[in-house]
Amino acid sequence: MFYMLLVCLTELGGLFLRSIAVSNSMLYTGFLIIECSMISTFFYYTFYKYYPKSKWIYAWFALFLIAYIAELVDNHFSIFSYRTTTFMSVAFVIASLYYYLLITRDEKFRKLGSDPQFWVINGILFFYFGSTACNVFFDYLIHEVSPISQSIRYITFNILNILLYSCWSYAFICRYRQRI
Amino acid sequence: MQISSKDLIYLITLITFIFLIAPLFLIIYISLYNQKKAKHAEEKAALKKTFELELLKSQIEVQENILQMIASNLHDNIGQLLSLTSMTLSSIQMDSKREEKIKTAGELTLRAIQELRQLSKRMNGQELIKKNLAHAITYELDWLRRGTEYEINFRDNTTHSIPENADIELILFRLFQETISNIIKHAEATVIDITLDQVPGLLTLRVKDNGKGFVLADKLKTSEGMGLSNLSKRAAMMNGTFNVTSSEEVGTEILVSIPYI
Structure with a gap:
């Protein structure tokens, strides 16, 4: 819930900065750390019952921070860290696919239709896998100022956000049903 | 060859679309696989139950056979021996001193035969039913x-x-x-x-x-x-x-x- 609040605040901040004609890329670059921490922590707890070790999450955080800082320095803190975002997306897609592999290997049957973890990961996979093309061509899309290229990125991320938050909302409903 | 801006946008849209379709199919596949797993688990449980029931059935059959065997042995062998004992006791020429004891022994033997027959009948379920x-x-x-x-x-x-x-x-x-x-x-x-x-x-x-x-x-x-x-x-x-x-x-x-x- 706190993470969702941070997402809303970041989006509102981004809109505000854009309305006053100030670049909001650094705001979103800063938010990248929160996003990565949140999703990585979620994966850590998801995989914990299969691998109850915390070494890999520290290694992943270290790797992410190296990529993140290296790109920031390379960009002179001026544009959005899209390469780190792509790197992070790939890692999350692999983690999601690995989760599916664990499900298929798991001898214990679980009702996936009402499994919160499954739906959170579905949302993650849709968002990060679907945004790969936009992230890969980010450099092109950011420099192409034609309305069509701007709108394609806008529409894509709107669709991805709807998919992500729909899956997460459903996951919250499933979790709520499990508790009552 | 230079790719036009329009082509690139078309390419990005297509890739994004494919990248959205792929997870969708993957999720459907995982769900179907999971359903199959559930069905398999149900079948396994049903098989286990059938096996247990069959085992129980065999145990009951064996138990029933043993009971039947004991019942017929009691009736045919020990019963016959007791009948013989009873007949022997009744054929003894009694004098006044031993008469009472031999009479009691004969009565006890007859009771034993009666009990034995009833027990044998109880044990032999098929006969009883x-x-x-x-x-x-x-x-x-x-x-x-x-x-x-x-x-x-x-x-x-x-x-x-x-x-x-x-x-x-x-x-x-x-x-x-x-x-x-x-x-x-x-x-x-x-x-x-x-x-x-x-x-x-x-x-x-x-x-x-x-x-x-x-x-x-x-x-x-x-x-x-x-x-x-x-x-x-x-x-x-x-x-x-x-x-x-x-x-x-x-x-x-x-x-x-x-x-x-």
């Missing part, structure tokens, strides 16, 4: 009345017997014997009510006592609960239902219903 289940229950209760001081009430509401169902009647009879044995061992009851009901397609046996009762959930956790579980399995073996209702200091009621067609 030949007439019908109600007859077997009556015989069992007569045996029980002689040795104990229970107030026993038996109501037989059956209309007709189906000879083809002798096997399941025998299992139900053994189940009844075990229930009575449990009442004697654990219930501390004074009254036992037995009702045998028959409606089209269903035979129901109800055994009720006024004993100390128990908390079913607690009982199932202990080794004594195994006996109840065993009875339940036997009822399941006949595609029937087994219900236990018990209240502490009130008593216990056991209800077994089996298809009877």
Whole structure:
């Protein structure tokens, strides 16, 4: 819930900065750390019952921070860290696919239709896998100022956000049903 | 060759679309696989249950055969020996001194023969069930009345017997014997009510006592609960239902219903 609040605040901040004609890329670059921490922590707890070790999450955080800082320095803190975002997306897609592999290997049957973890990961996979093309061509899309290229990125991320938050909302409903 | 801006945008849209379709298919595949896994687990559980029931059936068959063998040995061998002893005792030329003792020995031998025949008949279930289940229950209760001081009430509401169902009647009879044995061992009851009901397609046996009762959930956790579980399995073996209702200091009621067609 706190993470969702941070997402809303970041989006509102981004809109505000854009309305006053100030670049909001650094705001979103800063938010990248929160996003990565949140999703990585979620994966850590998801995989914990299969691998109850915390070494890999520290290694992943270290790797992410190296990529993140290296790109920031390379960009002179001026544009959005899209390469780190792509790197992070790939890692999350692999983690999601690995989760599916664990499900298929798991001898214990679980009702996936009402499994919160499954739906959170579905949302993650849709968002990060679907945004790969936009992230890969980010450099092109950011420099192409034609309305069509701007709108394609806008529409894509709107669709991805709807998919992500729909899956997460459903996951919250499933979790709520499990508790009552 | 330079790719035009329009082509690139088209390419990005297409890639994004494909990248959205791929997870969708993956999720559908995982869900279908999971359903298959659920079905497999259900089949495995059903197979396990069938195996357990078959095992139980075999155990009951073996037990029944052993009981039959012991019963015929008792009747044919020991029974004959006792009859011979009785005849020998009766043929002795008695004088006044020994007359009393020999007479007593003869009477004891005759009682032993009688008890032995009854015991042998009880053990030989197939023989006992030949007439019908109600007859077997009556015989069992007569045996029980002689040795104990229970107030026993038996109501037989059956209309007709189906000879083809002798096997399941025998299992139900053994189940009844075990229930009575449990009442004697654990219930501390004074009254036992037995009702045998028959409606089209269903035979129901109800055994009720006024004993100390128990908390079913607690009982199932202990080794004594195994006996109840065993009875339940036997009822399941006949595609029937087994219900236990018990209240502490009130008593216990056991209800077994089996298809009877």
